[in-house]
Each structure stands twice: as C-alpha cells, then as structure tokens.
Amino acid sequence: MxxxxxxxxxxxxxxxxxxxxxxxxxxxxxxxxxxxxxxxxxxxxxxxxxxxxxxxxxxxxxxxxxxxxxxxxxxxxxxxxxxxxxxxxxxxxxxxxxxxxxxxxxxxxxxxxxxxxxxxxxxxxxxxxxxxxxxxxxxxxxxxxxxxxxxxxxxxxxxxxxxxxxxxKTEGVNNVWPDDLDRRLCILEQCARIRAALFAFVLPPDFIASWLARRIPCAKSIPAHMITPTRDFALGLLSAKINETIPDQGGLIGWEEDHHVVGLNALRAKTLLLRLLPLILPAEEGCDNNFYRLVLDHGDFGIHNMTITDTPPTVTSLYDWEAAEIVPAILSDPQMSVYVDLELDGDGLPAISRVWEGITKEDRLDCLRYAEHYFQTLGKRAPEYMKAIKAAKDPRRIWFALKSWRGDDPEQYFGALGSWAQERMSEVLSVDDPKSNRVLECCAPP
Structure with a gap:
C-alpha cells in the first residue's frame, strides 16, 4: 500500500x-x-x-x-x-x-x-x-x-x-571511530592518503571553466580568460572576496535582514587588506606553479561523509561533495573532521577546533595527537601541499577569515582583522622606506 x-x-x-x-x-x-x-x-x-x-x-x-x-x-x-x-x-x-x-x-x-x-x-x-x-x-x-x-x-x-x-553501496557505515588508539590512527592515515590524492588530482580545464565561478561567487567578477593557475588569478580571487564581503562605505554588509552597513572599521580593514595582498602572496618563480594550480576541495571532509569498516578499519568510500570548491592550491583546506575538527593554525601547525564544552586536558591532548598524526601523514604523502600552506599563511588567514564570518558585529570582527593587517603591513615593509610610510599613512583611520 x-x-x-x-x-x-x-x-x-x-x-x-x-x-x-x-x-x-x-x-x-x-x-x-x-x-x-x-x-x-x-x-x-x-x-x-x-x-x-x-x-x-x-x-x-x-x-x-x-x-x-x-x-x-x-x-x-x-x-x-x-x-x-x-x-x-x-x-x-x-x-x-x-x-x-x-x-x-x-x-x-x-x-x-x-x-x-x-x-x-x-x-x-x-x-x-x-x-x-x-x-x-x-x-x-x-x-x-x-x-x-x-x-x-x-x-x-x-x-x-x-x-x-x-x-x-559499499561496505561499511559512516562515523566509525574505534575505541582503541591504533585503529583510530589507522583511519587517520587512510584519510590523509585520500586527501593527498585529491590534492594531486589534475582537474580538466573544461571542468574548471564550467564550475569555478559557479562554486565561488566572487570569481564571477573575474573575466573567464583570467581564470588560470597563476599568482595574478589568486590575487584577483582574494581581492574579489574582500570586495564581495566588505562593500563600499554605506553599503549593506552581512545578512540583509540585519541591516548592517559598512562602517569605518570595516572600510579601513578593506583598504588595508587590498594593499597588503600583493605584498604577502608567494612569488611564482621557483614554485613550478604548484602554489597556484587549481585543485578540488571536498568542502566537508570527515568520517561523517565516509563509509568505513570497523574490523579491520578501512575507508571504503568518500561521498557528499555538495560543498566542494575549486581553489588555488594555496587556499586549499586540508581540515579533517572526526568528532572534533583537525586543522592547521595560522602558523601551519596542527590544531583542533569544534571541541565540546568541558573537554578534559587528557582528551584535548588526545585530539591534538590525532591532528599531529593526520597532518604528519599528509605531509609525507603530499609535501608540496604543506609547503604551499606554510608559504601562504597570511593570504590563507585572510581567505578563511572572510569565509568563516557569519554576519555578527562587522565593525568588531573586521576591526580586529584590520588591526592584524596593519601590523603585518608594518612587519612586511621597512619603516625606513618612504613608500612604506605613505602606504601606512593612507590606510590610517580617519
């Protein structure tokens, strides 16, 4: 019936x-x-x-x-x-x-x-x-x-x-996370190998041309012929992301229903970030374009989107690609989710996030050990991945700060990001250089 x-x-x-x-x-x-x-x-x-x-x-x-x-x-x-x-x-x-x-x-x-x-x-x-x-x-x-x-x-x-x-249907179920350490580390090693293989996968040019701008809305402002595995494109993409996230003065920012407008802090941050970008993007020379080739990110990589057998622990499939993106290698996200997120901090070191309230010191240390093991394996399988991430830690900080903002208090959020950008500008440019002084002066708050 x-x-x-x-x-x-x-x-x-x-x-x-x-x-x-x-x-x-x-x-x-x-x-x-x-x-x-x-x-x-x-x-x-x-x-x-x-x-x-x-x-x-x-x-x-x-x-x-x-x-x-x-x-x-x-x-x-x-x-x-x-x-x-x-x-x-x-x-x-x-x-x-x-x-x-x-x-x-x-x-x-x-x-x-x-x-x-x-x-x-x-x-x-x-x-x-x-x-x-x-x-x-x-x-x-x-x-x-x-x-x-x-x-x-x-x-x-x-x-x-x-x-x-x-x-x-493949054998196994999702969210398999065994009780013993050795089997957990075995799963993490397999996940790192999958992630390395995905980073190494060469995307067909027609696939990139068809989907990159559709998956990253800010890329629509970049002419199609500029979508190439180059530093110039990465610079254009980051600049477009800044302009998309922080409109001009007086424009609406964040969720439309919140009625926030761009204030002085956000506008100052936008100016600083746009001026900082060309100074912090790695040079193309000597990197064989590995930093800027276009790669596919899964977008929600973790054991919740994998089928895994328990005995022996074996990853049998990776699914749910609806959040996938095409990005320059330097902006690729190697994050891995178990029951916390295993990620890299601003200095490219293993870290964890999305931890539960009341986590014990012992549990935190265990989770950090998982992160270290996952990224150590990933580094061995894809050393060029880790090299690109470490070479582009500043552009990555900007990219992920813009992507992770959820619309709350734009003046406070972008005020902090602008302060960081001002500090990095001072570090990157010599204070004795007249050009440096002009750049900093024009970026100073009104």
Whole structure:
C-alpha cells in the first residue's frame, strides 16, 4: 500500500517547514515491511515513488529497505534489489515544489530552482570525474537527476521535486571511530592518503571553466580568460572576496535582514587588506606553479561523509561533495573532521577546533595527537601541499577569515582583522622606506 495518501496534517513534523524530518518513533528500520500495513510510517512523500524510480532505472525490483538515515540536506536509503545488489539512494529532504518554496516572486523562485539543479549537476560531474580514481574512493554513482519544478499549489506526493542520487553501496557505515588508539590512527592515515590524492588530482580545464565561478561567487567578477593557475588569478580571487564581503562605505554588509552597513572599521580593514595582498602572496618563480594550480576541495571532509569498516578499519568510500570548491592550491583546506575538527593554525601547525564544552586536558591532548598524526601523514604523502600552506599563511588567514564570518558585529570582527593587517603591513615593509610610510599613512583611520 502506498503511504502517499496520508494528509499533510498526519505528518509528524511541522507541516509548514520546507525541510523534511522523519516520522516520530521511527528508528530507520522496517520501512519496507511496513508499506503493506494499514498505518506505515508517514513521510511527506510517497515511498513507493522512490522504489519505482530505482526499479525503473536499475531494472531490478526492490526487495528490502534495511535502513533509512538522514543528514543535513539528504535522506539516505539502503535498498536491496532482487538481483542481489545493494544500492544507496540519496534524496533531498526538501522539495522545490513544496508550497513554501513556490510562494513569492517568480524570478526568485526560478533562481532558487536553478541553483538546486546546478548543485546536483556539479556533484554528479564530480562522481563521474573521479570514478576511476582508486585512491580518492569517490562513491560509485549509478543514476541521478536534478529536481523538476512543477508547482501546482498543493503539497506534492511524488519525489520529482527532490534531488535524487543512486549509488552502488559499499561496505561499511559512516562515523566509525574505534575505541582503541591504533585503529583510530589507522583511519587517520587512510584519510590523509585520500586527501593527498585529491590534492594531486589534475582537474580538466573544461571542468574548471564550467564550475569555478559557479562554486565561488566572487570569481564571477573575474573575466573567464583570467581564470588560470597563476599568482595574478589568486590575487584577483582574494581581492574579489574582500570586495564581495566588505562593500563600499554605506553599503549593506552581512545578512540583509540585519541591516548592517559598512562602517569605518570595516572600510579601513578593506583598504588595508587590498594593499597588503600583493605584498604577502608567494612569488611564482621557483614554485613550478604548484602554489597556484587549481585543485578540488571536498568542502566537508570527515568520517561523517565516509563509509568505513570497523574490523579491520578501512575507508571504503568518500561521498557528499555538495560543498566542494575549486581553489588555488594555496587556499586549499586540508581540515579533517572526526568528532572534533583537525586543522592547521595560522602558523601551519596542527590544531583542533569544534571541541565540546568541558573537554578534559587528557582528551584535548588526545585530539591534538590525532591532528599531529593526520597532518604528519599528509605531509609525507603530499609535501608540496604543506609547503604551499606554510608559504601562504597570511593570504590563507585572510581567505578563511572572510569565509568563516557569519554576519555578527562587522565593525568588531573586521576591526580586529584590520588591526592584524596593519601590523603585518608594518612587519612586511621597512619603516625606513618612504613608500612604506605613505602606504601606512593612507590606510590610517580617519
């Protein structure tokens, strides 16, 4: 029996939300068996539509749904087929035809839908691009489609308005983090090898031309012929990011609904950062363009987006590339997430972030040890990666400071960034150089 006939009011979550949860008291198991009952778990979509699409595309009947899970943006459904194969369906938790999405300005609605379609196309191209790369372990994509916009004024029962992917399921589950140290370090070593292989992967020029500006909005202000693996492009990209984040004086900054305008501190920071950039970007000479070649970043690299077997601990796939970006090598982010984030600090040294409240000194030391082991392995596998990061610590500080700002108190945030830029300007330029004095003087606050 189809469970799509249930009214929206019987769905367990807030019916006004455009993001689906799953039904109350549902643990993700037993869904297939429940479809023939009088009261199966109620989703906002018809589960039978999911099964029909998979069966039609893969030419085999679904005989079980061992597990249903969910992430921030997608449901995951493990389907077992009659031919013996196991498939993982990844389907968006929001439908572009849900009424909340179809209310308002028509141009804005179409823009939203177009963005969703491009997201799906980009991710699908990545899976196809990396399909034969044995070290990166990108999931094997069997079928996909973008959401179809078909507003009819009532909540849809089908799944055509949702992004849809079907993958060959690999052995293992996500978020595997064994209890003993040796097995944890083994997983980190494998993750470092995958990350090194991704950094070394040579992107086709047509892929870069198609997607770089779409993935990094500030790059749209750079002419297409300037998108090259050069210092000039990196300089242009960083400058565009500064201008995008900090508009001219009096312009809106941050979230539109906050009504913040660019103040003196933010404007001063913008001026200082733009003048500092040419002084701190590494020279191209002698680096064989390794600093500025364009690389693919996963964007959310961690055990939550990997399938891993526990015994022995083996990473079997890397998935969820929806946050991926194309960036110059010096701006690549090697961060790795376990239950904390393993990253490099401003000096290129292993560090941790996103720690839990009340973390003990012993736990903190353990996490730092994980970071050190991960980056030590990464450094051995991709020494040019670590070299680029250390050579560009100042540009990286600017790039990630701009990317990580969440709209809070722009005057305070950019006031601190501007003070750092002023200090770095003083260090980079000789105070005895008249040119240095002119630069610092013109950047002084009014």
């Amino acid at each position: 189809s469970n799509g006939d249930a009214s929206a009011s019987s769905w367990s979550s807030d019916s006004s939300s455009c993001w689906d949860d799953w039904p109350a008291d549902f643990d993700g198991t037993g869904l297939f068996q429940s479809l023939d009952r009088d009261e199966p778990p109620i989703f906002r979509f018809d589960v039978q539509c999911v099964l029909a699409e998979v069966e039609g595309q893969l030419q085999s009947a679904v005989v079980d749904i061992p597990k249903v899970g969910k992430g921030s943006n997608y449901f995951g459904m493990h389907l077992r087929l009659e031919d013996g194969s196991d498939v993982l369906v990844r389907m968006a938790r929001r439908d572009v035809n849900w009424p909340r999405h179809t209310e308002g300005d028509a141009d804005e609605i179409l823009k939203f839908v177009k963005e969703q379609v491009l997201e799906v196309q980009f991710e699908a191209e990545i899976y196809q691009l990396l399909r034969s790369h044995r070290e990166i372990l990108a999931s094997h994509l069997l079928y996909y489609r973008a959401p179809t916009y078909r507003p009819n004024g009532s909540p849809p029962q089908d799944v055509l308005g949702r992004a849809f992917f079907a993958f060959q």
